[in-house]
Ligand code: SAH
Ligand code: TMP
């Protein structure tokens with residue numbers, strides 16, 4: 001197996017550089033002024049594999065730089081996501097956990113946003129969450145959680161202690177793990193013969209269709225499609241048996257995986273692969289198109305922000321999302337264009353945004369003195385946010401969004 005940044009982490013073929021973003025910091029690496037001169041940067045490059053079609057980052061920072069005891073992302077900050085994960089848990093309980101003594105494992109279980117529903121229903125469960133601070137929140141809620149990175153070795157240990165699982169779940173975590181083969185080998189060991197892996201991640205088709213390039217950052221090592229995902233699992237005697245598009249995180253795909261031949265393959269899998277062919281997910285030129293669309297989006301956003309500044313308007317960022325790190329650094333947006341970013345997460349407040357060093361301020365400061373424009377970095381939560389900010393709108397405030405295109409709304 002060849003190693004290094006230029007080879008596909010799934011099939012080892014040589015990657016093609018699709019989109020170069022330049023130097024980037026850790027997307028969730030909020031920092032204090034004292035840490036500015038020690039800040040870590042890496043080259044963010046989107047690569048396309050012409051053999052298995054997996055789209056992936058070329059250079060990847062070490063995992064310990066991203067997931068640790070000061071991890072800044074707490075899943076339960078979004079009410080919309082809390083509702084989404086309740087539905088996800090209900091579907092798993094009804095569809096796959098009806099036998100006595102069922103066992104469910106979730107990786108990337110974070111603060112227990114999904115696993116709490118299994119715990120509350122008295123179902124045997126186990127969360128695997130390496131970021132100690134978020135894991136502790138789950139443990140305090142009575143959710144059994146171990147603070148480790150999931151891989152093949154850990155899968156073996158879990159089977160020894162608990163037996164195999166009926167369902168193995170992951171939301172917004174599979175795409176975070178560069179050593180995917182070890183994870184999939186672990187899934188193979190952990191799943192009962194009739195067991196299922198159900199996971200969801202931001203979907204490559206949506207990124208292409210919406211130019212949502214801000215999904216591309218350090219933690220997202222892979223940008224899955226049904227085509228590339230099928231290839232990966234087939235290498236391990238597993239197969240994709242169902243796929244269901246999800247209207248969260250700007251467009252995600254849920255994949256249901258089973259041991260080969262164990263379950264019928266849904267027509268949805270075949271249909272989605274045909275859609276992917278039509279979208280050009282197997283053509284390198286498609287990604288040249290993406291690169292051009294990203295450059296246009298950047299130019300339009302910068303023009304808008306510079307015009308607003310010239311006209312003396314105040315612009316504040318709304319929600320210090322991981323995604324905003326790519327936008328601010330790629331576009332070169334600093335505090336001269338965006339005064340501060342308002343965010344509800346206490347550990348981000350008082351710090352500065354990664355790379356661009358825009359101050360992060362508590363939400364109360366947004367409310368205390370509404371800006372003329374709010375740049376909606378949390379566009380994937382747009383419905384929830386715009387609905388609750390009626391007063392901002394009533395005060396004449398307007399929203400700037402940049403996905404699927406740069407525009408002012410409200
Ligand atoms: N499932 C939650 C959290 C997603 S964030 C949600 O959708 O909201 C991704 C989480 O995966 C982080 O909490 C991170 O600490 C965790 N993670 C990263 N690498 C992991 C690995 N190898 N095994 C298990 N969890 C991992
Ligand atoms: P994410 O898009 O990476 O999931 O990050 C969500 C961030 O947005 C998190 O820091 C909390 C913040 N946020 C707000 O500040 N206000 C809101 O209304 C919502 C929904 C999120």
Ligand code: ZN
Nearest residue numbers: 008011049052
């Ligand atoms: Zn490949």
